[in-house]
Amino acid sequence: MRDIVIIGHKAKTSGDISLNDLPGSAGRMDILCRCVSSALFLSFGMRRDVIVHLLLLGDPDPGKIIRFEGLHLRYLNPDERSSGSLIQKALQKDATEQDIRSTPGVWIRRGDFKSLLSEFEGRTLLYLREDGEDIRELSSEIRDPVFVLGDHTGVTEEEEKQLLEAGAKIISVGPISLHSNHCITLVHNELDRAEAKRGESPGEADCRVED
Amino acid sequence: MRDIVIIGHKAKTSGDISLNDLPGSAGRMDILCRCVSSALFLSFGMRRDVIVHLLLLGDPDPGKIIRFEGLHLRYLNPDERSSGSLIQKALQKDATEQDIRSTPGVWIRRGDFKSLLSEFEGRTLLYLREDGEDIRELSSEIRDPVFVLGDHTGVTEEEEKQLLEAGAKIISVGPISLHSNHCITLVHNELDRAEAKRGESPGEADCRVED
Numbered sequence A, B: 001m002r003d004i005v006i007i008g009h010k011a012k013t014s015g016d017i018s019l020n021d022l023p024g025s026a027g028r029m030d031i032l033c034r035c036v037s038s039a040l041f042l043s044f045g046m047r048r049d050v051i052v053h054l055l056l057l058g059d060p061d062p063g064k065i066i067r068f069e070g071l072h073l074r075y076l077n078p079d080e081r082s083s084g085s086l087i088q089k090a091l092q093k094d095a096t097e098q099d100i101r102s103t104p105g106v107w108i109r110r111g112d113f114k115s116l117l118s119e120f121e122g123r124t125l126l127y128l129r130e131d132g133e134d135i136r137e138l139s140s141e142i143r144d145p146v147f148v149l150g151d152h153t154g155v156t157e158e159e160e161k162q163l164l165e166a167g168a169k170i171i172s173v174g175p176i177s178l179h180s181n182h183c184i185t186l187v188h189n190e191l192d193r194a195e196a197k198r199g200e201s202p203g204e205a206d207c208r209v210e211d
Helices: A029-040 A080-091 A113-118 A135-141 A157-165 A180-197 B029-040 B080-091 B113-118 B135-141 B157-165 B180-197
Strands: A002-008 A050-056 A064-069 A100-103 A106-110 A124-134 A145-149 A169-172 B002-008 B050-056 B064-069 B100-103 B106-110 B124-134 B145-149 B169-172
Touching: A002 A029, A002 A180, A029 A050, A029 A064, A029 A080, A029 A180, A050 A113, A064 A080, A080 A100, A080 A106, A080 B080, A113 A157, A124 A135, A124 A157, A124 A180, A135 A169, A135 A180, A145 A180, A180 B180, B002 B029, B002 B180, B029 B050, B029 B064, B029 B080, B029 B180, B050 B113, B064 B080, B080 B100, B080 B106, B113 B157, B124 B135, B124 B157, B124 B180, B135 B169, B135 B180, B145 B180
Parallel strands: A002 A050, A002 A145, A124 A145, A124 A169, B002 B050, B002 B145, B124 B145, B124 B169
Antiparallel strands: A050 A064, A064 A106, A100 A106, B050 B064, B064 B106, B100 B106
């Protein structure tokens, strides 16, 4: 399993976002949409072994977590409007502390970064930062990882503190600073290569289930 | 310099495409939009050493080439609508065999795959296919490359024949088949790493020019 957390510090938390203005009035929701697509799509199918967690911290009701589970997902296409539309549908639900399913494979609940991190106890927590250890040096050892990425504003000092307290390792994907969705593509490629080297089947694209 | 060619077999060739329906009525223009973004964006700036060539082969007027030059580009944001809007503006021009500039850093002309390939004589032509040689085995030797990628339908037999006749080498970026924009991110990362290893400054993000 690969879990990917993206923190959207400005991402709107009401269901009235406009799919025609994801970067603007929706609070750079375009970044989260591209991350969903990079995290979940293969050329001919979906990564069924991936779960994406979007932490939405923008107005008017900050602290919502939308989860995309590759294993159960339907109605997602690779374009930004498509993931934006599933995010919009999730935000139109009355979110509580308990998961509510908005569409197949998509759930929403209330929560903050700390509550999200607490779900991953015992997992390999990896935090992407430009000056981290090169993922190529350690990709062969990574099992069952949780990757945490910021948005265009990065990760706050407080979030970084929580990450390090939770035992996160700081890793990087290359010599220059890239967009979060590009980092996700690079992380997947490293793990795909490591899995293929071990004789495993990377991507697990074929283990589709109906729900 | 890194040139990236993407062939859009269904991509519409008239200026009336809808930015609200890039995957549908615009003929999978969303794929080309994501490729433009992956090819040109760094976290804090643009890859000034990259030129993107979109070959549009869809109805109603197939055979148009839109060129994005990182060195001169303006008004491009990373979201799909933004590149879609610049493509739309280019398509609204009366294209001829000669370049016409539609917005800063974007040009359009009439042309087919053969005429486009003829521009790259003497360059290192690299064609991405799942069963090619692993780019990691040769990235340190790559200089001044031209990468050619297909869309969701890949590359036709005829295009492949033309590529091989032009001396293209077939390369792959990993063990599973990925979307074209993800391949572009991976290709850039390999070259960035190779350039950094040689003490060069990858991305050339800072050589902005005004035009």
